[in-house]
Amino acid sequence: MTTSAHHRMLQRFSSQYRQSAPCVTVISPHFDDLPLSLGQSLRNGALASCQVRERVVFGRSTWTEWVSPAAERAAPISLWRRAEEVAASMMFGFDWSAAQWPEALLRNGAAFGPEMLDPAKDLSAEILIPEIAGWLQAVATVAQRPNRPPPALILVAAGLGGHVDHRLVAQAAAGLVGHIDIPIGFYEDRPYVTYLSTAQLSAQLASLGVELEPVDVSPKVQASTQAAARLCYPSQMKPFFREAMDLDRANGAVERVWFPVGTCPDWFAT
Numbered sequence: 001m002t003t004s005a006h007h008r009m010l011q012r013f014s015s016q017y018r019q020s021a022p023c024v025t026v027i028s029p030h031f032d033d034l035p036l037s038l039g040q041s042l043r044n045g046a047l048a049s050c051q052v053r054e055r056v057v058f059g060r061s062t063w064t065e066w067v068s069p070a071a072e073r074a075a076p077i078s079l080w081r082r083a084e085e086v087a088a089s090m091m092f093g094f095d096w097s098a099a100q101w102p103e104a105l106l107r108n109g110a111a112f113g114p115e116m117l118d119p120a121k122d123l124s125a126e127i128l129i130p131e132i133a134g135w136l137q138a139v140a141t142v143a144q145r146p147n148r149p150p151p152a153l154i155l156v157a158a159g160l161g162g163h164v165d166h167r168l169v170a171q172a173a174a175g176l177v178g179h180i181d182i183p184i185g186f187y188e189d190r191p192y193v194t195y196l197s198t199a200q201l202s203a204q205l206a207s208l209g210v211e212l213e214p215v216d217v218s219p220k221v222q223a224s225t226q227a228a229a230r231l232c233y234p235s236q237m238k239p240f241f242r243e244a245m246d247l248d249r250a251n252g253a254v255e256r257v258w259f260p261v262g263t264c265p266d267w268f269a270t
């Protein structure tokens with residue numbers, strides 16, 4: 001049965017639920033990545049029985065389908081995207097907050113667009129990787145909010161598809177595997193993963209330098225979940241996103257998280 005937004009809202013105010021449900025923090029490079037990539041898991045998969053806190057990394061944005069991504073529009077567009085995230089957090093049932101790093105087009109200018117999706121680009125000298133790694137270490141140890149424990153699991157975008165912002169976050173997290181006390185899983189980035197062959201997926205995961213195994217975290221992705229995501233993010237829905245959703249349904253896709261071998265907690269998975 002699909003867990004409705006109303007039901008999840010009620011769960012949040014149940015003291016029994018608060019004590020028993022594990023806390024999971026999901027690192028979302030941009031405002032839309034959590035519902036796009038793990039929306040089915042939030043509704044009736046592995047995340048449906050967890051207290052989910054999303055932390056957005058690149059909270060300053062100029063990217064919409066509606067206007068060119070000029071830097072002077074960053075304030076109103078970031079505000080609009082926060083409003084979309086409020087809608088999604090209510091629809092899918094998670095808490096969220098956003099860090100304030102500027103996304104790729106703001107850091108590098110709009111002309112950077114064609115270079116933004118490059119799975120082979122060398123990021124080893126990127127100063128943002130240690131910066132984000134330090135922030136992730138703090139995120140791993142602080143309570144999600146008052147009267148809650150720190151997260152029992154962190155999920156991070158795997159960087160599949162080569163979006164530079166996703167890859168920076170994935171690389172930062174990969175460097176922490178084995179160095180922090182809680183497990184880290186890498187979730188498949190939608191819509192990008194839909195377009196990858198098995199060989200491309202393996203090659204891109206290998207760039208993280210960690211031996212990983214996949215875990216299914218949702219039933220088959222459903223049209224109603226996709227419709228909910230489209231409704232929450234009108235500013236982001238270009239054909240690339242909608243076509244990926246159609247392909248996912250046609251292929252019977254499920255959402256997956258890749259864990260360092262043997263580290264998926266037994267309470268997590270479908």
Ligand SMILES: [Zn+2]
Nearest residue numbers: 029030033166
């Ligand atoms: Zn993204």
